[in-house]
Amino acid sequence: MAEHHRRQRGLCFPGSRIRSHHGAGTGHVEQRIGLASAGRIDLAPSITDRIPLADAADAVARPEKRIGDPMRFVRTP
Structure with missing residues (x-):
């Protein structure tokens, strides 16, 4: 992950970017992505x-x- 994306509090994937605010840090977003990737949570309803x-x-x-x-x-x- 490029450092400038961390400073902007976003994560970059090929063709996509995930941004976070409202107090959630990059670590929280990465954790949710990991849980979703593992099939442990479904983010679609949110x-x-x-x-x-x-x-x-x-x-x-x-x-x-x-x-x-x-x-x-x-x-x-």
Whole structure:
């Protein structure tokens, strides 16, 4: 993992990036990814929305403007 991704509190996978805030550190995100990869937890029910990459600016504004339920959303290509 590139150091600049750690500073941004995100994880980078080929073609994907996982970002965290609301007090969760990189270690917490890595732990959840490990549990999900092992099939021990299913994160799908916690995703509140899927937003097209073309609407990335809207996706970034959602938590700040409290639009919808922006707890966990995924930007899709």
